Amino acid sequence: MDETFDKTETTNQSLKCKNCAGVLKFAPGTHSLNCPYCGEFNEIKIDLKAEIVEMDYLQFLEKGFEKEEKQTISVVACTSCGSKTTLKPNITSDDCPFCGTSLVIESGSQASVLKPKSLLPFKIDQKQGMDLFKKWIDDLWFAPNDLKKRVENREKLKGMYIPYWTFDSETYSKFWGQRGDNYTVTESYTDSEGKTQTRSLTKIRWTPVTGDHDRFFDDVVINASHSLPKDYVDNLEPWDTENLVPYNDQFLSGFQTETYQLGLKEGFEYAKGKMKDVIEGEVRQKIGGDHQQIESLNTQYSQITFKHILLPIWISAFFYNQKVYRFLINGRTGEVQGERPYSWIKIGLLVLLVAAIIGAIVYFNR
Secondary structure (H helix, E strand, O other): OEEEHHHHHHHHHOOEOOOOOOEOEEOOOOOEEEOOOOOOEEEOOOOOOOOOOOEEHHHHHHHOHHHOOEEEEEEEEOOOOOOEEOOOOOOOEEEOOOOOOEEEHHHEEEEEEEOOOEEOOOOOOHHHHHHHHHHHHHOOOOOOHHHHHHHOOHHHEEEEEEEEEEEEEEEEEEEEEEEEEEEEEEEEEEOOOOOEEEEEEEEEEEEEEEEEEEEEEEEEEEEOOOOOOHHHHHOOOOOOHHHOEEOOHHHHOOOEEEOOOOOHHHHHHHHHHHHHHHHHHHHHHHHOOOEEEEEEEEEEEEEEEEEEEEEEEEEEEEEEOOEEEEEEEEOOOOOEEEOOOOOHHHHHHHHHHHHHHHHHHHHHOO
């Protein structure tokens, strides 16, 4: 069935507190909606024992997107970084959480997307996120003096649910290569004075090796967004996907979401790249020896399943000297990653200071 995200989001955002009629929002670290005015908590009804659905990858590709449960969402495309996010109901403008550019609802459009079936709710709240963010900023070397001022406004730290794919797969790999074992030989040589000397040299004895390798992969996590720097997003891992809960719109109340930009098939290609790195490492262990060369590695994938999930990330983005800098916080573990500007004045002064110290040492030791 189709669900309209606007209606669902509006319904969730307008849930009224039974005590004061305030708007309830999801409270990170709980399974409840919270009233920011009187503190009342309303538990979100979820079945924690419910099975997290794994979908058959090949069957999905054969049946097609149209036969699966979808939702129609209103998205706002950022003209600067290209991200596609949702705006809160009754909000006509906002800043892009990915780059800080102003967004206007007039640039929005509707899209029909595969509905997520599970998510990880926020565990780190905004205050905890700001504390982690500020600590990370404080620990930066050679940061511009006014950088800390950029993090004083809490509205600049926004909670986002980011779309991900996860993949499970059985793998079977055939490989052949070379095992290198070190051995030592002694050789004679003539030194600069014409005397005969001996020395030990380490050489490698190579032996052909063939074999096979079985490996099951569970929940290979692939970011389905192009809006965030890949290296920094990958460094937010690991995610505790064993704690996924069934999808419920109420977990989104008070947060923004992004739609996936990376398709399922393309996502699995990225997953195969991750799996290949692990397989290569394990194959090298199988080859053994002091050195390994993998000449050929052919892997077959079977029993492939996937999930479309949402994962929580706190994001701060701003322009500094006409460049976008992004800071990311894992909304479950508090892991912080980010881009940062450098103060070339501070670096230059340090270089001058070091040069002066070296010059002084040389001068007084003449």
